[in-house]
Amino acid sequence: MSGFQQARIDLGTRLRQLREAAQLSGKDLAARLNWQASKVSRIENARQSATEDDVVVWCQAVEAAPEVVDDLIGKAVTLLERQDSWRQRHRSGLAALQEDVRDLEARTTLFRVFEPGVVIGLLQTAEYARNIFSKVRRLYGAADDIDSAIRVRMRRQEILYDQGRHFRFVLPEAVLRYRLAPDDVMRGQLDRLLAVTTLPNVEFGVIPFSAELPSALLNGFWIYNESMVGVPTRTKDLVLRDPDDVAFYASAFEDLCEVAAFREEAREVIVRVLVDFAKQSTS
Numbered sequence: 001m002s003g004f005q006q007a008r009i010d011l012g013t014r015l016r017q018l019r020e021a022a023q024l025s026g027k028d029l030a031a032r033l034n035w036q037a038s039k040v041s042r043i044e045n046a047r048q049s050a051t052e053d054d055v056v057v058w059c060q061a062v063e064a065a066p067e068v069v070d071d072l073i074g075k076a077v078t079l080l081e082r083q084d085s086w087r088q089r090h091r092s093g094l095a096a097l098q099e100d101v102r103d104l105e106a107r108t109t110l111f112r113v114f115e116p117g118v119v120i121g122l123l124q125t126a127e128y129a130r131n132i133f134s135k136v137r138r139l140y141g142a143a144d145d146i147d148s149a150i151r152v153r154m155r156r157q158e159i160l161y162d163q164g165r166h167f168r169f170v171l172p173e174a175v176l177r178y179r180l181a182p183d184d185v186m187r188g189q190l191d192r193l194l195a196v197t198t199l200p201n202v203e204f205g206v207i208p209f210s211a212e213l214p215s216a217l218l219n220g221f222w223i224y225n226e227s228m229v230g231v232p233t234r235t236k237d238l239v240l241r242d243p244d245d246v247a248f249y250a251s252a253f254e255d256l257c258e259v260a261a262f263r264e265e266a267r268e269v270i271v272r273v274l275v276d277f278a279k280q281s282t283s
Contacts, residue, residue, distance in 0.1 A: 004079070009046040011075050015058055016044040022062035032061045039103075051103060052076045102156045104224060111167045112223040112253045118180065119189055120169050122157055123196055123204075128189040129153050131181035163201055170205040170256050172217060176273045183281050190274050197267055205260030206269045214255040221249050 019029050019040075026040040033040075042048035050058070055076045059069040101121075105111075113120050119128060133146045159165060176190060197204045207213070222230040229249045231238040240246065261269055 005046065007075070007079050008049055011050055011055075011072065011079060012044045012046045014072060014075075015050060015055070018059065018062045018064050018068070019044075024062065029058070029061055033057050048103070049079055050076050051107075053107065054103070102152060104230075105156060105159055108224045109165050110223075110225050111165070111169075112250065113168070113220075114170045114253060114256055115175065115220040116172055116217040117175060117178065117220070119175060119193070120171065121153060122160060122167070123169065123193060124153065125185070125189050125192050126150050126154055127185045128181050131185060135180070160196070160199060160202065166201050166203075167199075168203045168205075168253075168257070170207065170253070170260050172207040173209050173269055173273070176206070176270060177276075183277055187274060187277050190270055190277070193270050194267060197263065197270075203262060204266055205257060205262045206266045207256065207260045208269055211259040211261075214259060215252070221253075223249055223253060226250075 019026070024032075026044070027037045029035075030037040030040045039048065043050045043054065052073055055072045056069070059072060064072075105122075111122075113122075118132060121129070124132065129150050130146060133149050137146065160167065176193075179186065181189070193204065196202055219231060219233060223246065224230070226246060227241065229240040229246055231240060231249075240249070260266075
């Protein structure tokens with residue numbers, strides 16, 4: 001067992017003990033926090049990481065002592081900032097990882113996302129996601145819960161229709177052409193992207209092949225509000241909170257936006273790729 005998972009187990013156990021000491025059932029606590037009861041269970045059973053905010057409201061609900069609250073907040077922050085092995089994290093389940101991301105997104109109002117190799121998760125169709133999760137499972141030896149992971153990913157996408165949030169997405173044209181799924185699935189995914197470009201709170205940009213790049217497209221990154229950057233690599237999931245790091249990635253994102261096509265120009269690129277897929281399918 002990884003140190004990350006053991007730390008998550010320890011935190012979940014402490015939180016469960018506090019709930020039980022307060023003589024609250026998981027359902028009772030969830031009702032007080034306006035959570036789904038399943039979230040309490042996932043945290044207590046180490047299938048989801050408790051965030052700093054989760055710990056604060058949990059401890060308030062069970063009237064934990066201030067010193068206990070401070071200790072558990074420290075553990076939650078440490079857990080979030082760990083640069084843990086993706087192989088170990090995936091073994092806890094694809095669905096659990098999606099739940100972790102969903103909670104983080106629920107606390108975010110401004111998203112700035114660049115992905116150089118795959119369609120951004122919030123924009124994926126169910127069948128495209130199935131193909132991606134299948135590849136992840138094979139690469140990392142993840143638990144076989146693809147259907148559950150897809151359901152969570154689709155629920156994550158409901159946030160796109162919250163007009164109180166703003167989304168800025170950028171990806172290179174190559175991502176639209178990478179065959180990470182069969183051609184019919186790729187065409188469905190491209191149709192989905194066309195629909196997303198019409199949402200009023202979504203800026204969707206495509207960097208066309210003809211654009212001169214401001215820098216090499218080395219890795220993707222997600223900027224959450226103005227406070228945190230997630231940078232996934234093949235073996236580590238980096239969480240950066242230093243203001244200088246956040247500012248660096250924010251600047252890099254704006255550089256990418258400068259050469260990306262948006263609105264009608266982005267739709268023209270997508271349609272061009274769709275036409276190419278159609279030609280290749282009939283040839």
